[in-house]
Amino acid sequence: MTKTIPVVxxxxxxxxxxxxxxxxxxxxxxxxxxxxxxxxxxxxxxxIEQTVRRLAGTxxxxxxxxxIATSLDAERAEAAGALSVQINTGGDCHLDAIMLQAxxxxxxxxxxxxxxxxxxxxxxxxxxxxxxTHQSVLIxxxxxxxxxxxxxxxxxxxxxxxxxxxxxLLPFVPFDMAYFQRGVSILNPGLNTFTLSCTTGEGMEAxxxxxxxxxxxxxxxx
Amino acid sequence: MTKTIPVVxxxxxxxxxxxxxxxxxxxxxxxxxxxxxxxxxxxxxxxIEQTVRRLAGTxxxxxxxxxIATSLDAERAEAAGALSVQINTGGDCHLDAIMLQAxxxxxxxxxxxxxxxxxxxxxxxxxxxxxxTHQSVLIxxxxxxxxxxxxxxxxxxxxxxxxxxxxxLLPFVPFDMAYFQRGVSILNPGLNTFTLSCTTGEGMEAxxxxxxxxxxxxxxxx
Numbered sequence: 001m002t003k004t005i006p007v008v009x010x011x012x013x014x015x016x017x018x019x020x021x022x023x024x025x026x027x028x029x030x031x032x033x034x035x036x037x038x039x040x041x042x043x044x045x046x047x048i049e050q051t052v053r054r055l056a057g058t059x060x061x062x063x064x065x066x067x068i069a070t071s072l073d074a075e076r077a078e079a080a081g082a083l084s085v086q087i088n089t090g091g092d093c094h095l096d097a098i099m100l101q102a103x104x105x106x107x108x109x110x111x112x113x114x115x116x117x118x119x120x121x122x123x124x125x126x127x128x129x130x131x132x133t134h135q136s137v138l139i140x141x142x143x144x145x146x147x148x149x150x151x152x153x154x155x156x157x158x159x160x161x162x163x164x165x166x167x168x169l170l171p172f173v174p175f176d177m178a179y180f181q182r183g184v185s186i187l188n189p190g191l192n193t194f195t196l197s198c199t200t201g202e203g204m205e206a207x208x209x210x211x212x213x214x215x216x217x218x219x220x221x222x
Numbered sequence: 223m224t225k226t227i228p229v230v231x232x233x234x235x236x237x238x239x240x241x242x243x244x245x246x247x248x249x250x251x252x253x254x255x256x257x258x259x260x261x262x263x264x265x266x267x268x269x270i271e272q273t274v275r276r277l278a279g280t281x282x283x284x285x286x287x288x289x290i291a292t293s294l295d296a297e298r299a300e301a302a303g304a305l306s307v308q309i310n311t312g313g314d315c316h317l318d319a320i321m322l323q324a325x326x327x328x329x330x331x332x333x334x335x336x337x338x339x340x341x342x343x344x345x346x347x348x349x350x351x352x353x354x355t356h357q358s359v360l361i362x363x364x365x366x367x368x369x370x371x372x373x374x375x376x377x378x379x380x381x382x383x384x385x386x387x388x389x390x391l392l393p394f395v396p397f398d399m400a401y402f403q404r405g406v407s408i409l410n411p412g413l414n415t416f417t418l419s420c421t422t423g424e425g426m427e428a429x430x431x432x433x434x435x436x437x438x439x440x441x442x443x444x
Binding site for chain 1: 261262263286289290291292294295313315342343344345346347363365366367369370372374375377384388390391394395396
């Protein structure tokens with residue numbers, strides 16, 4: 001087993017080099033970019049749909065969707081009004097910088113303000129692969145349960161923003177918010193957090209305002 | 223990248239050899255065993271808790287819990303009345319046969335009728351690693367959404383039983399059951415399926431009766 005370790009290290013550092021290239025390319029075109037990560041079914045695609053729908057008049061949006069199979073998510077993003085590209089990993093449990101590099105060539109980046117990359121649904125592996133995006137956003141969801149920070153610490157440690165989705169389900173499932181937040185604050189103190197529901201729209205305004213402010217601040221400091 | 227492929231093949235076949243050893247060990251002791259796989263938060267631990275609680279007088283149960291960190295799940299299984307062992311993968315996104323081999327040495331197998339192995343919460347990677355258990359059980363959940371078979375085909379293809387959990391949430395989330403079942407039936411025709419709620423108990427009887435029948439049939443044919 002030890003023989004595999006150097007190979008893993010080589011792949012990771014090649015990945016990091018390409019992630020830097022991706023970042024340069026995004027910065028050259030002035031595209032602010034987010035890497036959305038979550039378990040399967042936490043609501044990444046729904047949050048993208050709602051975000052695209054509500055910001056379509058304000059920002060020029062593009063979405064790159066990573067999935068093992070199908071183009072269902074890219075179709076939903078496109079129907080909502082974004083440019084979209086689907087990556088099929090063909091079995092891989094995460095996106096890597098090489099996949100993003102290929103997908104970026106499919107987009108007219110000069111006509112994009114905000115790019116959202118939707119990673120493969122997985123609370124483990126995507127955290128280990130930098131893509132070159134400006135921020136990572138973790139989407140948690142109420143029915144997943146409050147113990148997830150404790151059980152998937154690598155993911156909770158490595159992100160810059162947390163969205164807690166499906167708060168409309170709080171009356172119907174047991175979820176100890178104080179316990180959840182304690183776990184988050186141990187792993188990632190002061191993490192920028194939004195609680196919302198893509199179904200009812202509750203909490204969406206704060207998320208959208210923050211997102212627009214991030215893009216504006218990025219464009220002003222270029 | 224191509225240089226890594228032979229290494230991956232070598233690890234997989236070493237894993238399969240150890241999985242065969244694990245199976246032999248379980249069969250020598252007469253232990254029927256299940257590998258529970260699911261996304262994070264689909265309800266693997268809740269199903270184990272309810273199963274242990276209700277079958278404690280009928281079968282001698284043991285649980286091996288795989289998590290990246292913490293012993294929360296093993297504590298829940300033990301509190302419900304099972305012998306339990308926690309495996310911490312320390313970052314790995316799946317259990318493998320070597321981890322199970324080590325965990326089996328911690329259990330008095332001759333005093334166990336049914337062993338449930340709870341894999342790391344992940345709809346991708348665990349499907350690629352045989353452990354040596356007799357059956358794999360996938361736990362899906364209603365709030366995950368109905369598109370999961372289409373997006374995680376490897377997992378849906380590789381299991382012998384499907385439990386659809388959290389049916390008590392059907393009134394509160396959009397879930398197209400016909401679309402879900404069509405996806406399942408394409409990937410895994412005739413898959414043995416239970417729909418239930420660990421919270422309300424609805425559907426638990428059919429699952430428990432099936433489980434007891436499986437253990438009895440296994441013990442009779444040894």
